[in-house]
Amino acid sequence: MGPAPRVVVHPPDAEGGRRVRVGGVSLGRALGPRDLLEFLRRAGLDPDDVFDDALLIEWRGGGPAVWSPDTDGA
Numbered sequence: 421m422g423p424a425p426r427v428v429v430h431p432p433d434a435e436g437g438r439r440v441r442v443g444g445v446s447l448g449r450a451l452g453p454r455d456l457l458e459f460l461r462r463a464g465l466d467p468d469d470v471f472d473d474a475l476l477i478e479w480r481g482g483g484p485a486v487w488s489p490d491t492d493g494a
Contacts, residue, residue, distance in 0.1 A: 425463070426442070427477045431482065431489075436489070437449040440455075453484060
């Protein structure tokens with residue numbers, strides 16, 4: 421079995437949603453960590469193993485604590 425596909429979580433939009441892509445395929449817009457975990461599960465990834473893995477998830481515009489454009493993650 422090959423490596424897990426790369427997950428890209430895009431910066432928050434004006435409403436706080438973040439577009440999510442796995443292996444180049446758009447999965448939708450996550451409004452928070454629960455949505456992201458569900459997208460990962462549906463893509464066949466184990467959210468417990470992947471969520472904090474910087475090699476598999478590329479967080480653009482802030483890390484997992486950033487879900488609105490005015491949040492700096494602090």
